Amino acid sequence: MDTQRAGREAGNARVAAGGEGDECRGVTDACVPIVNACNHRAPADAVVNQVILKIVQRCNLDCTYCYVYNRGDDSWKSRPPVISERVLLRLAERINEHCRRHQLSSFTIELHGGEPLLIGKRKMQALLTLLRSRIDAAHVRFTMQTNGLLLDSAWIDLLAQHQVSFGISLDGPPALADRYRIQRKDRSGSTQQLLDIIAQLRSEGPLFDQLFGGCLCVVNPDIDGGELVDWFVAQGFDAFDFLLPDGNRLNPPQGWTGVAPYRRFLLSAFERWHALGARAPRIRKFELMMSGLLGGKVFLDALGGDLRLLCVLESDGSIGVSDVTRICGGEYANDVLNIFDHALDEHVRRYRIDEVQQVCGTCRACPHLASCGGGYLPHRFNGIHFANPSIYCEALYALSARMTQLLHDHLPAGMLADMATPALPASRLASGAMR
Numbered sequence: 465m466d467t468q469r470a471g472r473e474a475g476n477a478r479v480a481a482g483g484e485g486d487e488c489r490g491v492t493d494a495c496v497p498i499v500n501a502c503n504h505r506a507p508a509d510a511v512v513n514q515v516i517l518k519i520v521q522r523c524n525l526d527c528t529y530c531y532v533y534n535r536g537d538d539s540w541k542s543r544p545p546v547i548s549e550r551v552l553l554r555l556a557e558r559i560n561e562h563c564r565r566h567q568l569s570s571f572t573i574e575l576h577g578g579e580p581l582l583i584g585k586r587k588m589q590a591l592l593t594l595l596r597s598r599i600d601a602a603h604v605r606f607t608m609q610t611n612g613l614l615l616d617s618a619w620i621d622l623l624a625q626h627q628v629s630f631g632i633s634l635d636g637p638p639a640l641a642d643r644y645r646i647q648r649k650d651r652s653g654s655t656q657q658l659l660d661i662i663a664q665l666r667s668e669g670p671l672f673d674q675l676f677g678g679c680l681c682v683v684n685p686d687i688d689g690g691e692l693v694d695w696f697v698a699q700g701f702d703a704f705d706f707l708l709p710d711g712n713r714l715n716p717p718q719g720w721t722g723v724a725p726y727r728r729f730l731l732s733a734f735e736r737w738h739a740l741g742a743r744a745p746r747i748r749k750f751e752l753m754m755s756g757l758l759g760g761k762v763f764l765d766a767l768g769g770d771l772r773l774l775c776v777l778e779s780d781g782s783i784g785v786s787d788v789t790r791i792c793g794g795e796y797a798n799d800v801l802n803i804f805d806h807a808l809d810e811h812v813r814r815y816r817i818d819e820v821q822q823v824c825g826t827c828r829a830c831p832h833l834a835s836c837g838g839g840y841l842p843h844r845f846n847g848i849h850f851a852n853p854s855i856y857c858e859a860l861y862a863l864s865a866r867m868t869q870l871l872h873d874h875l876p877a878g879m880l881a882d883m884a885t886p887a888l889p890a891s892r893l894a895s896g897a898m899r
């Protein structure tokens with residue numbers, strides 16, 4: 465799977481759908497106008513409704529940017545390679561307890577790794593059967609993020625049997641993506657093999673696309689964003705998302721030379737997406753940011769969504785915050801909670817998530833908070849705390865400024881006059897420049 469794109473981002477279904485938790489319905493009559501306020505937060509009583517379940521701690525790829533294996537956290541080495549029945553049974557009990565306490569009728573389990581398909585079909589069958597039979601919630605939704613290299617028609621049948629939708633990690637054309645998406649066994653590239661597998665499964669019938677939510681693509685600014693949008697469309701992908709590589713001021717993204725290349729990439733991709741009009745694919749980041757500008761709720765963690773809504777369960781039963789925060793080290797990389805001794809949402813109190821995820825003063829005053837949300841929590845870290853703009857601030861700001869400009873260009877003047885002022889000078893709207 466792809467933990468770079470992990471749970472919080474993963475959730476194939478979330479690629480195509482409105483956002484985490486499916487609570488964002490996009491722009492509706494109830495949406496308020498362009499606002500300079502953060503509408504990313506769930507209500508004060510927000511509770512965990514999703515677990516990112518790390519069923520396998522190993523991967524057949526060794527992606528250079530992967531935060532699990534190559535960003536300084538080696539905790540995977542000491543965990544069981546595959547989750548045990550004992551942990552799964554306890555998880556089912558905890559989910560039941562949690563859903564009863566909070567009167568939740570539905571709960572999402574996102575299968576993650578490492579690469580979740582390495583568990584094998586027999587164990588996956590047992591795992592899904594166990595969880596479906598033991599969890600009382602009226603609706604248990606299973607999603608999965610995979611690198612797709614092990615998928616075959618038997619896997620598709622098994623996933624269909626248990627109604628597991630999935631997303632696939634794909635970074636673009638082989639010549640580009642293979643620099644980073646490297647096979648662990650022989651250090652060769654993996655992308656053409658993946659494309660061949662997808663083509664084969666699509667040729668066998670509609671089932672693949674019925675379960676497939678879309679692609680997650682880690683941004684590589686060596687390619688033009690617009691060209692990459694065209695490439696995905698040409699390959700027949702109509703839903704995907706661009707993920708910014710994980711890193712922060714203490715632990716910068718791999719190959720970091722500054723934010724400018726990412727700004728260029730996102731702006732180019734956005735222009736192409738917009739130019740495609742009716743033929744435009746679903747690109748989650750763009751859709752959610754524009755929805756945020758119009759007052760829609762943005763639950764995606766990569767855009768400052770509420771981290772109280774999910775927890776990560778490791779194969780040894782450890783419970784944690786969004787696991788990308790492990791690249792920040794310190795208490796976020798410690799295993800102090802586990803499913804045997806602690807409730808499913810104990811990490812919210814233990815790590816003071818409500819307090820820690822509050823955006824800084826700069827973000828609170830930013831006209832693009834409603835779309836950007838301050839960025840992803842681990843990307844805000846400065847070695848001491850998270851009360852900083854994202855390391856990708858300039859790119860997110862420029863992207864949101866361009867979106868704002870478009871909205872201003874296309875919405876009726878009378879409607880705009882009634883809107884809250886986005887507080888963005890027209891000159892900056894035109895250039896999309898950073899403050």
Ligand code: SF4
Nearest residue numbers: 465466467523527530
């Ligand atoms: S596919 Fe790549 S990013 Fe995903 S878990 Fe494996 S090595 Fe990490």
Ligand code: SF4
Nearest residue numbers: 827830836853854857
């Ligand atoms: S990270 Fe930058 S663009 Fe985003 S809300 Fe904060 S200041 Fe604004």
